[in-house]
Amino acid sequence: MARPGLERPRTRAPDSQERWGIVVDQRGHDQVVESHLTIWLGPATAQYPQMHGGSIACTLRAAADWVHGYEGGLAVAEAVDAGTFDAGAGRLQLLAALSAAETIEAAARGA
Template sequence: MPVLRQLTACSAPATHVVEGRSRKKRRALEYRVEVCAGHRWLARHWPGRHSTREPGGRCGAMMDHRAYARVVQSHVEVWIGPLTAQDLQAHDGDVAAALRAAHRWLQDGARGEIWHAVAAALGHAAWVAEAVVSGLVEVEAGERQVLAALSAAEAIDGTARGV
């Protein structure tokens, strides 16, 4: 099930598209990122086919079709790690532990309401991930909730950074 992510708070029409495709599954679409000319730099690190288009869509919109683990890894690599210095390797691949550590890091150092909002969304993602591990929440439903919380946190983070 695809996950809609919003990488920026920009409402400009998108003019640049990156499409990442699978190498194994008959080049199936894995993700599509759309950005405006001013935020084109955000898409540089995304591997895939880069193209321009007539203005349309919303800057920062991303449709992510990848598996849960790959989407979580993307969140950690793209914004959680650079923001909080937390990564999955430091927590032996434990998503819940990495998200909880990122939540604590932000909560302890947050300056301003918007950073507290990012911390709260990460805390929610961590709580749901912990509930999945403990069996309190069914795996598939819990993973969808974790990804939704991470997407919300990412959108708030983009707003906080003025992206």
Template sequence: MLRQITTCDVPAVQTIEHRSRKAGRTLEYRLQLCGRHRWLARSWPGRREAHEPVGRCGTLLDHRDYDRVVESHANEWLVSLTTQHPSNHHGDVAETLRAAHIFLAKAREYIGPPGYRADITDGIVVALDHAARIAESIADGTAGEAARAQLLAALSVAETIAAAARGA
């Protein structure tokens, strides 16, 4: 799964790599950031390496399993933007995303979340509705388990729009 946690097009000068503690030490994720966005790495444990400018800031190669990637989206941007987290919904992802969509649509109507560009926030509302719809289809059996990959892709799109909305 490829994620893009900034919309910055500056080359990366730091790479954070996290490997599994199990035998084989497989790569769990690799995150690359530019100098200005290095602070975003604070919440990402792993081995840090500074290097010559390469690739693009914000690119995150995420090899973790479904549950952990959903948890990561919840922790990294969903809860701060919408106040919703699966831990407040008995782990129910569909319920969480629908609540997040409703919260942001209402917040947008009145004031919009502080620090977020209102026009781009409209895009997050649409992307969250789409993600919630996929999660609901998984939950009610309309979509098969394969739709989990589609949900992760939808969450990645929402994540990148959210980064654009807060100017990251």
């Protein structure tokens, strides 16, 4: 079952095996980031945004000892927090970095 806000188009291949298509996430930026942090990063590292005043950058920094591969997301989050990087562009890059890190970590554990 898909999570609320996600659409998963399904098609049938000629061999009648079910195939999954593109996932389109209809949730807002903050909900997607919160999902990455609370469903993936938090359980993997025991670090959650509420433990760090809601700061994504602080959460990622604290989690760095456990999960590697999202350094790009950490750099973007810190630059946005410091006001040295455009928040709009930073939001997109942060999502990309978190998605890539989660995918890399899942592949490394054989998921």
